[in-house]
Amino acid sequence: MNEPGTARLETFSDGVFAIAATLLVLEFSVSPRTRDxxxxxxxxxxxxxxxxxxxxxxxxxxxxxxxxxxLIARTDRTMLFxxxxxxLSIAFLPFPTKLVGDYLRGDGERAAALAYAATLVVMAILHxxxxxxxxxxxxxIADETPDSALRAVDRAYWPGxxxxxxxxxxAFFSPLGAVLLTFAxxxxxxxxxxxxxx
Numbered sequence: 001m002n003e004p005g006t007a008r009l010e011t012f013s014d015g016v017f018a019i020a021a022t023l024l025v026l027e028f029s030v031s032p033r034t035r036d037x038x039x040x041x042x043x044x045x046x047x048x049x050x051x052x053x054x055x056x057x058x059x060x061x062x063x064x065x066x067x068x069x070x071l072i073a074r075t076d077r078t079m080l081f082x083x084x085x086x087x088l089s090i091a092f093l094p095f096p097t098k099l100v101g102d103y104l105r106g107d108g109e110r111a112a113a114l115a116y117a118a119t120l121v122v123m124a125i126l127h128x129x130x131x132x133x134x135x136x137x138x139x140x141i142a143d144e145t146p147d148s149a150l151r152a153v154d155r156a157y158w159p160g161x162x163x164x165x166x167x168x169x170x171a172f173f174s175p176l177g178a179v180l181l182t183f184a185x186x187x188x189x190x191x192x193x194x195x196x197x198x
Contacts, residue, residue, distance in 0.1 A: 002074045002140070009075050009083055010066075016087040017062040020094060024051050024058075027098040047101030049179060050116075054097040056186035057120070058090060061127065064189075068153055072134050073142035082130045089123035100179055113175035117168035120182065124160040131157055156189075 028047055034040040065086075075083075096119045099112035134140040135150050163185050171178035 002076050004074050006069050006072050006075055009080060010069055013065060013069075013083060013087060014062075016091055017058060017065070020090050021055055021058045021062075023094040024054050024097055027051070027094060027101060044101065046104035046179075047098075049183070050097045050100040050104070053179060053183040053186060054093055056190065057182070058093065060186060060189045061090065061123070064127075064156065068131060068134070071142060071145045071149055071153070072140045073145075074140050076140070079130075079134060079140060082126070082133055086123070086126045086130050089119060089126055093119055093123070100175075104175060104179065109175040110171065113171035113178045114168065117164065117171045117178055117182070120164040121161065121168050124164045128157060128161060 028044065028051070030037065030040045030044065096112070096116040099108075100116050103109050103112040131153060135153070138145075138150075141150065164182075167178050167181050167185070170181055
C-alpha cells in the first residue's frame with residue numbers, strides 16, 4: 001500500500017547520513033604517549049585520505065538521495081525496506097574507512113582496501129535497486145516529474161556500480177591506488193551533479 005509523501009523517509013535518512021559522516025572523524029587517534037606529535041600527525045596521513053574520501057562519498061550520496069527523493073511523491077513498504085538497506089551500507093562505511101586509515105601502507109592493507117571497496121560496491125548496487133524500484137513504470141514518481149528528469153538520474157547513477165567494481169579489482173593489486181581511485185570517483189561525481197539537470 002502506497003503512503004503519500006516522503007517526509008518520514010527523508011528525515012530518517014538525513015539523520016543516518018549525518019551520523020555516518022560524523023562518525024568518520026571519531027576514528028582519528030594519536031597515542032597520548034607520543035613524544036613527537038608533529039611526526040605522529042604526519043604518520044596518520046592514510047586516515048586523512050580515507051576520511052576525506054569517505055566524507056565526500058557520503059556527502060555526494062546524500063545530495064543524490066535528496067534530489068531523487070524530490071522526484072518521488074509516495075512510498076511503500078518495499079521502498080522503505082530498500083531505503084533501510086541503502087542506509088545500512090552508509091552507516092557501515094566508517095568501519096572500513098577506519099581499516100584503511102589503520103592498515104594502508106602496512107600489513108593488512110589489501111584486506112582493508114578490499115573491505116572498503118566491497119562496501120562501496122554494495123552501496124552502489126543498493127542505490128541502483130532503490131532508484132530503479134521507485135522509477136520503474138513511474139511506480140512512486142510524482143505525476144509532475146518529467147521523464148527527462150528520470151533519464152538524467154539514470155545517466156548520473158549508471159556509472160556507479162562499474163566504477164566501484166573497478167576500485168574493488170584494483171584493490172587486489174594496489175590498495176593505495178584503489179583508495180585514490182575512490183577519491184577520484186568522488187571528485188568526478190561532485191561537479192557531475194549537473195547531469196541531473198540535463
